[in-house]
Amino acid sequence: MILVTGAGGSVGRALVRGMRERGVDSRAFVKNARQGRVAVSDGATEVVVGDIRSRDDVVDAVAGVTRVFHATPTSVIREVSIAENIVGAAREHGVEHIVYHSVIHPEIAEMFHHQEKGRVEDVFRSSGVPTTFLRASHFMQNYLDFWEFIRGGVLPYPTSPESVMGVVDAEDVGEVGARILAAPVTSHAGAAYDLSTQELTRHEMAVEWSRVLGHDVSAVRLPANVVTNPVRGVGATASVATKSLRATHFRAPAQIARGIRQSSNAKGVRDWPKESRDCYVTMMQYYNKNGLPAGDMTVLPRLLGRPATSYREFARREAQRRGVVTVG
Structure with a gap:
């Protein structure tokens, strides 16, 4: 057990x-x-x-x-x-x-x-x-908190779209964990494994979503303190909504409305203790300025026994799970 x-x-x-x-x-x-x-x-x-x-x-x-x-x-x-x-x-x-x-x-x-x-x-x-x-590394899944905005043509996040982030599919991490736990203890005891797949800016992530969804997706920045300051959030989501409408030639009002509701308390952050919220803001500020380099990207494929899931593969899978017909 x-x-x-x-x-x-x-x-x-x-x-x-x-x-x-x-x-x-x-x-x-x-x-x-x-x-x-x-x-x-x-x-x-x-x-x-x-x-x-x-x-x-x-x-x-x-x-x-x-x-x-x-x-x-x-x-x-x-x-x-x-x-x-x-x-x-x-x-x-x-x-x-x-x-x-x-x-x-x-x-x-x-x-x-x-x-x-x-x-x-x-x-x-x-x-x-x-x-x-x-x-x-930083989970590819983190951006799914803004799925309706992505579907509506915008990829928002409280960091600079130019910041380079090492990313990994959380499902690959889970698979590695399962493989290790099912193996003899001596196979992995004491080891520390970097689990990283790619390094991407959010502009590059948006390009992948554009290819998969078949319409333009643009990366935009939210204020780092949007999770602790609802007033800043109102202004930010209004700006995102405007860009979404332009990106989809005014075809995405439903996605915008759902996106605003969905992202108003992403991850339930506003229900977290103040110390945790403050830590989250500090993390976003660090990523905004420095990004997050990947670790050794040769480790994950070796542990999986297959190539790691790319960002495009991840985007295609998650869109299909949500009933969207993909093209890229």
Whole structure:
């Protein structure tokens, strides 16, 4: 039995599906009953509903499992105590392997959540429990929070369209996690793997969406503090709506209306604690100025045993999943 924390996220869901495909039982740790139902549909054998920050909930979830995949929800930025609880429970229950979903370049000092994941790596590294570290790049899925705008001809995000971002498909990361957890512990224990596919500016991402959707898609920048300042958000979405109408020759009013509703609280950020919202803004400001370099892009294909999913393949797949006929 494998415990999957963060089983409601893109990586966790892909990993649960990967375990099912391999005939391996999984226990999904989720935050509410709705996520639990989704986990069951993905193939989870068992579901535990709890708070990842609760030591008691973690200990109960770890009981009876042999391996753990740990991914902390994006809204939780202080992870060290969580990792310490997982280590304690793993020792108590004889867990033989932990796979930790970390982040590319945990050494970046300007972003707290990168540094925090580096500290968590240290907790696991010194725990005595064999651990593997997956250092994932910026997820291609992050832009799907603005799907209706993309369909309407605009790719908005709170960073510069010129910033170069190393990206990866979260489903590839989940597949790698499943492969590692199904393999002998000695195959990957102690390894830290960069998981990166391409480096793209958002202008280049917009070109890929244009090819797939068959109409122009333009990258535009939202203010970095749009998630903490609704007034700035109103002005930003009005500007995006205008550009969308122009890009689609006034054919996309429905997409614009849905996009405004969809993006008004992307990822539920406005419901996060203030510290988490502030951390998100700092992250966007860093990306705006510096981008995020990819790691070693030869690692992911080797772990997958196939080429990594390209951004164009990702865009085509996600559009088709949403019922859109693709052309590129």
